[in-house]
Amino acid sequence: MDWRSRITAGETYPPSVVADGAAAHGLADVRIHVLRNFTVDGIEPLLKRQLGAIGYFPKLAFGGYGTMMQDALAHPCGLVDDAELLLVALTLDELDREYGKPGWTHQGTRDELGALFDLLASRTRATIVVNTFLPPLYPEHGLWPTRDGSDTCSQVAELNSFVLGYAREHAPQFVVADFGRYLALLGADAALDERGRYLWRAPFRQAFLERYARDLVRIVRVSKGRLNKCLILDCDNTLWGGVVGEDGIGGIKLDGQEYPGRAFYDFHTAILGFARRGVILALSSKNNAADVMEILTSHPHCQLRPEHFAAMKLDWRDKATNIRELAEELNLGLDSFVFVDDNPNECELIRTMLPEVTVLAVPEHLHELPGLLHRHGLFDSAAATEDDAQRTERYRIERQRLAARSTFATVDEYLGSLGIVATIEVAQSSDVPRIAQLTQKTNQFNLTTRRYTEQAIRHLSEDNNAAVFVLSAKDRFGSLGLVGVMILERKGSTAVVDTLLLSCRALGRNLEHAFAGDVLKRMGRQWDVEAWEAKYVPTAKNSQVRDFWKNLGFDEIRREGESVHYRCRRSAGEFAIPAHVSIEGTGTWIQSA
Template sequence: MSENEKARDLLRRAQEAVRDDAHTTLRQLVGALVDRGNTGEILSLSRILDAGGPLPGAPRVRVALIGSFTADLLGRVLRVTLRRCGIEAVVDVYGIGQYGSLAADPDSDLYRSDPDFVVLAVHHDELGLPGHSTAPEKDVEAEVRRWRSLWRTLRTNSRARVVHWLFALPDDLVVNALDVRLPGSRYSMAVRVNTMLAEAAGKDVLVVDCDRLAGAAGKLAWFDDRSWRMAKQPFASDVLPLPARETASLIAADLGRAKKCLVLDLDNTLWGGVIGEAGVHGIVLGGDAGEGFVRFQRYVRVLKERGLILAVCSKNNPADAKSPFQEHPDMLLRLSDISCFSASWEPKPEQLRRIAEHLGIGLDSLILVDDDPVERAQVRALLPEVEVIDLPESSWEYVRTVRAHPLLQQAWATEEDAARADSYRARAQAKQYEEESETLEDFYRGLEMSARFAPVDAGTLPRVAQMVVKTNQFNVLSRRHSAAELAELVAGPGALHLTARLRDRFTDHGVVGFFLARTHGDTAEVDSWLLSCRVIGRDLERSMFGVFARQAAATGVRRLVGEYAPTQKNHMVADLYKRLGFGLVREAPDGVTRWQYDLVQQGLPALSPFIEEES
């Protein structure tokens, strides 16, 4: 079947899925079509999706697209790429070159639409730099200040997160080869502007590196003078999916939609050949033939260092599967890098279920990398929640293929990210220890847990902001405050807040809990209460509540009020307030319940007897 025939077949099946309301099938077809990266196919898919309903349970966002070029096609492609990330979006496209006036006017249509994200899509002609400068540092700093001022204006006038497109720099920006050596050349200054804007963005602005994307596509293919003359679009229509997918993946990561765990097959995925047949010294790894596998392992190891959990899912004898990690000289990944190792002859869907259970995460947090098309098809059919990556035939293409996946993006990084894999590996060890313990109390005591509770500060705010967008299971209200909103909330009058850091015999889990309430007179009402999934089931919520109640009582609070709002994923905390002694005040038709705890009549609640409070 030719590529055109494959595309027609995928589109036909998508149309049937829309007609039959087959959401799972449609989600997989959208992924297949968007990942192909063909603009025409994505636009055809856009028309098909318009005829159907929204994805059930998908977050809904409003995206404002403002910039310096005609962006109608971009808006359509962006909406589909967001759908590929499991997000239903309304994308409002504003007129060419209006971004400055829209941002400056507090009563503009931009702000009246109340967007969740504002995408500032600008191209290189908007750079306010001279052709050559005798004071390049001054000119670069002035240009950076101009764009940062625009960011501040957008954030001041709206609650939206800003997504800024860095400048793709065309070849004709360079006069000759000397430009790269001249600090005052327009090209050198533009490169520096991009770098400084990326550094200045911090955790408040999301950044799309369009110059890198243009380089990947090939700048001669990216820039299209004819497209600019005819449609005021500075790049070729064929490359539209690249910046759209990058933008969508950053928005998805910011909303906590990125996958948490990369599950790796072994044979012909981490090395060439079958370990059970070739033995540890017969597999292809390293050297000319196996360098592609080494490069892939190096990339995967960096993902782990950035906070992605690694797991292994292999049909193999356990001893054979582990031997390259322990013995092969060219093996970069070690067993200590793998948080959960599953090697058996069970079907892979069963192994994946066990991996998710041992790590304490949902199946929809997993993304499988496997070279076998039969295994991939079985997982897609039986576990549609699991994202599956199709590996190409050549191991040299593995890195490029996995890196392109939109649900492996990161919006920002925190200090805890590097230790996340260790924490989840410790959770898997604790899970095994729990299974071996005779009683739950024995399990708790044997963990030798201790916790430190402290207010949110500048050091823990980035981690708290990350948890707020990512935590789904233990999250009573699932409010998705941005980092800037959180900073304002915790600094506001009447705010009571704390973080929880947990240690046990296996590891230091870092900051894993957050509690925020706002006081009104003698009442404190819970705004956010969440725990990382890697420490669920440790009784930490009891200690968090006890410490918070003690803190609230010291400020004169007499009543604690909290609400639970059900989502698809937080059923485990439906009875949280009841378990902690709150009384039910009311239950709304939509399932939202309101609870109250009287500190005067009921007294201060006790902390968990299994967790030592650190001073």
């Protein structure tokens, strides 16, 4: 048995998981390496338990005390080079021996940290977790601030703003674990251990490390592409107090100046915040549709409006059926859905029928409702891109497209009417965040499912033997945005497809054939290769593209494990562009190399 988890958490961890390691239990290894200057080892059992719950097994390795720079400079250094998540766990009193002495300023430490961070960023593609520093609980200068900001609290605040600024500039590779937040959540008595700091260089109690571990789990989840994308909401007693069918539009509780109306009003505010960051909203509620629409369009305190929702299921059918249909309509996996309802029976039904869906019940105490979705970081993502803010709008346009579709006799006729224009270009630096995001999130139409950080994409696009292409698309209903990524590598006289993916919102338009065909032909010509090679790497989600290369005219040449490798001679590669797609962007693709 893993003793630490048993003792510190009061829960048992499956003993054999510890003994046998991950694979035997269906857990995926994740390499978490730690550069540190204090005793943070107690985090290991906490990470094992929390990551185990979401299917991962942490393989931890710790650097020496205070040898971060030496660890980072060593060649080779498995600690840095092989990490998937690199934890840089530092306290200020260990970092700077002058800290706290009269006249101490933060500049020296800031420069040292900047050098360490720069070095790490250049050494690894791992996600790097840095932390903020805790100011003294009892300021040495008294209550009045010093005029020149020379007091320790002001200096620590400046150092923290350096750390936050660095992480912001280097997002999403860098992310901050905010020690100040853990302290605020727990209070000093529960968080800090002064005796431990002096005796064992272990300044933080288990409760503090547990908060730290929780954030690391959220970071692992995002870096592994395990993102929630869609929020499905019930209406009565979830979006407002009361039952509109009985209480009438005037009787429901949603007034931002009253309680409990204010709790629902603030819940709307929270939901709108998620929508702005790219979470898709949908309704599934047993109501008369007209009642709900009246509230959404004309209730004076209702912040959510019909245009905020990508889809609505307002009827009396069971919600499991409705949610399954939503998954189809929105072309999203059920495991990316979060469902909120006040009715325990509905919650239980979804938990039972659709176990992939994350189900949250409206809290018994309504004052907890506004914070419900924030607490667990369910909609974390590495970086909100501009594209995110327009996502719901795009899904709404998609619904109009679907409505238009029913008036055409054949799919081809429909596609022809859309006036689809595909723009295929070499990736620009402004595309990099969106490209990395797509590699992180795209599961269905993804031939190799390789996840990349922004930095890795930047490396690839600067490499003369690699080419990163992006696909944008629009039609008569509006723009789909940047929806496709294709990465090619030149290996001798062969061009090898490293990545080909399409966002699910672009599927069903045969854009994939136009995109792949166009890029293959262009780079085939530019690199003057004899043949193209590509592969299909199966995952639980991408079976729809199993025969993509075959359909494009490639021949299977071998199998390695689950992967299927294909090849196509350039002389044989006549990739027809579908008639309904016109291609733009041919003028901008030639690389300056």
